[in-house]
Amino acid sequence: MTTTTTPSSTGDRPSAVTPRLRARSEAHRRASAARAKMWVGAICALVVVLPILLAQVLPLPDPDAQDLGDRLAAPLSGGHLFGTDQLGRDLLSRVLHGGQVSLAIGVLAVLVSGAIGVVLGSVAGFYGRWVDTIVSRLLEAQMSLPLLMMLLLVVALFGPSIPVITFVIAIAQWPEVARLTRSLVLVEREKPYVAAARTLGLRKVVVLLRHVVPNVLKQATLVVLLLLAQAVLLESALSFLGAGPQRPFATWGRIISDGQDYVTTAWWMVTLPGLFIVLLVVGVNLLGDALRDRPRRSRASRLRSLLGRGGTDRLDRDAKGARA
Amino acid sequence: MIRYVGTRLGQGLLTVFLTVSTVFVLIRLAPGDPAVAYAGPLATNEQLAAVREQFGLDDPLPQQYLLFLQQLFTGNLGLSYSFQASALDVVLERLPYTLTLATSAILLAAVVSVPLGVWMSRRTDTRSETGVNVVAIAGQSMPDFWTGILLLSAFAVVIPIFPASGFATWGGLVLPTITVAILQVALISRLVRREMASAFAAPYLTVARSRGVSERVLTWRYAMGNSAIPVFTALGTRFAAMLNGVVVVEVVFGWPGVGSLIVRALETRDYPLIQATVLVTSLLAVGVQLLIDLAYPLLDPRVRLGKASAA
Numbered sequence: 346m347t348t349t350t351t352p353s354s355t356g357d358r359p360s361a362v363t364p365r366l367r368a369r370s371e372a373h374r375r376a377s378a379a380r381a382k383m384w385v386g387a388i389c390a391l392v393v394v395l396p397i398l399l400a401q402v403l404p405l406p407d408p409d410a411q412d413l414g415d416r417l418a419a420p421l422s423g424g425h426l427f428g429t430d431q432l433g434r435d436l437l438s439r440v441l442h443g444g445q446v447s448l449a450i451g452v453l454a455v456l457v458s459g460a461i462g463v464v465l466g467s468v469a470g471f472y473g474r475w476v477d478t479i480v481s482r483l484l485e486a487q488m489s490l491p492l493l494m495m496l497l498l499v500v501a502l503f504g505p506s507i508p509v510i511t512f513v514i515a516i517a518q519w520p521e522v523a524r525l526t527r528s529l530v531l532v533e534r535e536k537p538y539v540a541a542a543r544t545l546g547l548r549k550v551v552v553l554l555r556h557v558v559p560n561v562l563k564q565a566t567l568v569v570l571l572l573l574a575q576a577v578l579l580e581s582a583l584s585f586l587g588a589g590p591q592r593p594f595a596t597w598g599r600i601i602s603d604g605q606d607y608v609t610t611a612w613w614m615v616t617l618p619g620l621f622i623v624l625l626v627v628g629v630n631l632l633g634d635a636l637r638d639r640p641r642r643s644r645a646s647r648l649r650s651l652l653g654r655g656g657t658d659r660l661d662r663d664a665k666g667a668r669a
Numbered sequence: 670m671i672r673y674v675g676t677r678l679g680q681g682l683l684t685v686f687l688t689v690s691t692v693f694v695l696i697r698l699a700p701g702d703p704a705v706a707y708a709g710p711l712a713t714n715e716q717l718a719a720v721r722e723q724f725g726l727d728d729p730l731p732q733q734y735l736l737f738l739q740q741l742f743t744g745n746l747g748l749s750y751s752f753q754a755s756a757l758d759v760v761l762e763r764l765p766y767t768l769t770l771a772t773s774a775i776l777l778a779a780v781v782s783v784p785l786g787v788w789m790s791r792r793t794d795t796r797s798e799t800g801v802n803v804v805a806i807a808g809q810s811m812p813d814f815w816t817g818i819l820l821l822s823a824f825a826v827v828i829p830i831f832p833a834s835g836f837a838t839w840g841g842l843v844l845p846t847i848t849v850a851i852l853q854v855a856l857i858s859r860l861v862r863r864e865m866a867s868a869f870a871a872p873y874l875t876v877a878r879s880r881g882v883s884e885r886v887l888t889w890r891y892a893m894g895n896s897a898i899p900v901f902t903a904l905g906t907r908f909a910a911m912l913n914g915v916v917v918v919e920v921v922f923g924w925p926g927v928g929s930l931i932v933r934a935l936e937t938r939d940y941p942l943i944q945a946t947v948l949v950t951s952l953l954a955v956g957v958q959l960l961i962d963l964a965y966p967l968l969d970p971r972v973r974l975g976k977a978s979a980a
Binding site for chain 1: 684687688692695696698699793794795798799802803806807809810811812813814815818819821822826827910916917920921931932935943946947950
């Protein structure tokens with residue numbers, strides 16, 4: 346086969362691969378799709394999260410200040426960017442303050458479910474036998490339970506306080522983390538370094554905690570963002586059904602449920618808070634997705650080129666840890 | 670085969686039994702007195718006591734549980750407090766509505782999501798596919814009560830094509846079905862994409878392509894054949910989950926199904942009704958799960974039931 350040396354568009358090495366061909370290659374396409382997702386996701390999430398975090402600082406009316414003379418005012422009227430609700434309360438302020446509650450519950454729930462899931466999943470995967478049997482049965486049992494119904498039941502039982510709702514959402518979510526961690530640990534424990542560590546006389550617990558768990562943790566935490574998205578949705582569904590945090594907290598689900606009665610006269614009461622939820626959840630989902638799909642190496646190598654020097658393994662690890 | 674079904678059936682029934690028992694204990698631990706809910710806030714203490722005695726709520730808990738077990742095995746779950754009818758009958762009356770909604774939603778989801786997912790897998794990470802993928806992620810990120818209310822106000826109030834609530838005509842089925850299906854389509858099309866994409870990357874596919882097998886056969890016979898089990902499992906599991914009542918959507922659309930029934934039963938502390946609902950729906954869910962597993966050998970002749978089931 347005769348190679349035609351194309352005029353060097355790619356430096357001095359003659360190559361048939363043009364930049365255009367390279368741009369169409371699968372790896373490049375995947376990387377750029379992941380990058381696009383990540384940017385869109387980050388922007389969507391920030392558009393929601395930043396105002397929520399700044400809700401106390403922003404010049405907004407009190408979320409519970411009623412003004413019956415200014416009921417159901419349309420958006421952009423009378424200094425109300427999102428309009429007002431049936432009691433004349435500023436909708437934007439309510440959405441932002443409600444977002445603080447929803448976000449806090451979501452983050453806490455994910456932390457709790459992540460902790461439970463990683464502990465039980467790694468123990469089940471590492472020790473196997475009866476420990477594994479118990480955890481796996483628990484996982485299966487929870488899958489066959491009517492989830493939302495049980496959540497409603499537990500909230501009815503212990504009262505709709507923020508810790509209870511957080512806990513309930515965490516309980517709903519731990520199986521996902523546990524299953525993933527378990528499968529990762531199952532692979533990891535067969536690796537030679539585990540046997541080597543055991544031969545050196547390290548106890549099983551130490552091997553698990555010091556070596557196995559740190560090695561799987563990075564991959565296990567990639568689902569965290571996806572879980573956060575679910576947690577926010579679950580919390581809003583619970584509040585919609587009246588099992589969310591009670592007044593005075595204005596949660597997203599309840600703002601929408603209140604607005605349901607006015608949907609024909611005041612469209613903004615349902616639409617705008619919902620858009621807020623969608624924007625946040627889409628953003629978080631996209632970010633989580635992009636982080637999962639991203640080619641492994643690119644993160645470290647990009648950082649390396651950014652720093653302008655050859656990276657060590659150490660740098661790779663730190664870079665991954667910092668972003669994950 | 671028969672032994673496999675037997676074991677699975679036994680396990681399933683055990684799960685149902687444990688679920689129902691857990692619920693029995695949980696609802697009795699819960700604050701809130703069904704007698705108050707039944708007799709109203711103005712009832713005197715004597716009236717409340719009479720109501721409690723009538724429903725057997727003043728018996729010790731173990732005795733109530735024994736009675737409950739007896740009822741469970743005779744198939745009579747007691748009278749619903751609020752409907753004054755056999756709790757089981759009330760649930761079974763509502764069940765067809767939930768079944769209709771779940772079936773139509775899962776059919777719509779399958780019809781849309783499988784071709785969509787295949788299309789996505791054929792052109793992964795191109796611009797148009799990334800766009801569709803983002804839309805799918807958006808679909809999976811919308812709270813179903815919100816989409817429900819929006820669809821309702823758009824197509825039942827502003828442009829009155831469909832009835833706003835209940836199930837009087839078949840038109841009433843359209844909006845709830847779409848609301849439920851949006852989430853399912855988003856999830857399942859992305860699953861199909863993932864499964865198909867990994868099938869396309871597999872060496873056997875390259876070999877088949879080099880032998881001159883047409884792309885169409887490659888897609889539908891080779892790749893689809895090997896992605897069928899996970900996709901079918903996802904569809905089945907989603908369907909089973911919906912049988913527990915599509916709670917939120919049923920509430921939004923005033924759909925007379927099991928989901929809106931359970932919300933009402935929880936509000937009124939209608940113990941027999943809650944128990945009957947949990948029993949019926951978890952039995953159904955276990956049954957559907959079993960059917961899914963039994964269908965595996967049809968989808969993939971390599972699967973032998975009972976041997977690989979532990980994996």
